[in-house]
Amino acid sequence: MKFACASVVLLAAILGAQAVDWQSVKNLNIETPMPKVHGETLPGGRITGGQLAEPNQFPHQVGLLLYITGGAAWCGGSIISNRWVITAAHCTDSLTTGVDVYLGAHDRTNPKEEGQQIIFVEKKHVIVHENWIADTITNDISLIKLPVPIEFNKYIQPVNLPVKSDSYATYGGETAIASGWGKISDSATGATDILQYAEVPIMNNSGCSPWYFGLVASTNICIKTTGGISTCNGDSGGPLILKDDSTLIGLTSFGIALGCEVGWPGVFTRVTSYLDWIEAKTGLVNYGSN
Secondary structure (H helix, E strand, O other), rough: OOOHHHHHHHHHHOOOOOOOHHHHOOOOOOOOOOOOOOOOOOOOOOOOOOOOOOOOOOEEEEEEEEEEOOOOEEEEEEEEOOOOEEOOOHHHHHEEEEEEEEEEOOEEEOOOOOOOOOEEHHHHHEOOOOOOOOOOOOOEEEEEOOOOOOOOOOOOOOOOOOOHHHOOOOOOOHHHHHHHEOOOOOOOOOOOOEEEEEEEEEOOOHHHHHOOOOOOOOEEEEOOOOHHHOOOOOOOOEEEEEEEOOOOEEEEEOOOOOOOOOOOOOEEEHHHHHHHHHHHHHOOOOOOOO
């Protein structure tokens, strides 16, 4: 019984870790399909220990302003074709009206910056994995279908998805890049204006799982957070790409609620586990072409 109680406490701590960031976009009128949010004062924040990205350094990166009960929340995502964006299920499972997708953004608060586009997508065009389990953060993946095809340019490009032959790759020991507009530190109160990124080492699941009492599954991938370099609140759903070839291998999913800088591994949805699901839902065979 003591072990069971401890497990419940630990799980509760985990569930709070990589929550969507609503503080930086609070007080929005979600009754309006495309509310204007750029006049809001947004508190600072980013990936902890990260660096400022250059404009169009990560043209696959999108920001997501999600309209939920009581206001709005912020997440990240990735472009996988001219009609589809991929993100985390825990970002999109509580939508009321829909989501603003920020394409080509560097400073998300500047709608006039070169390359930035914002497209509203209704809730009915969002696909949450049918086996998504919020209590255990299982199958934390969803898809957003854009209402019209987007035109690619230097600011907006699809990310490389893994090929199916990589389905059994662990990526352990390789270097990856996580990016997003999440918190800069545990004391920060919200998401940042400017896109951030961090280079992070990938660890094997066998080394990651004990940190979470076995809750890390084969459908997850983990990073080391040495020196407090990690994803944080507001980065949820955003990309983890291989440094060498920019292949999307993970979607920011969860961490420990004790803090983003405490050194616990960051956990992502493992994209190679869902290639068949992505193909079935989108019809994409040669990823990035439709």
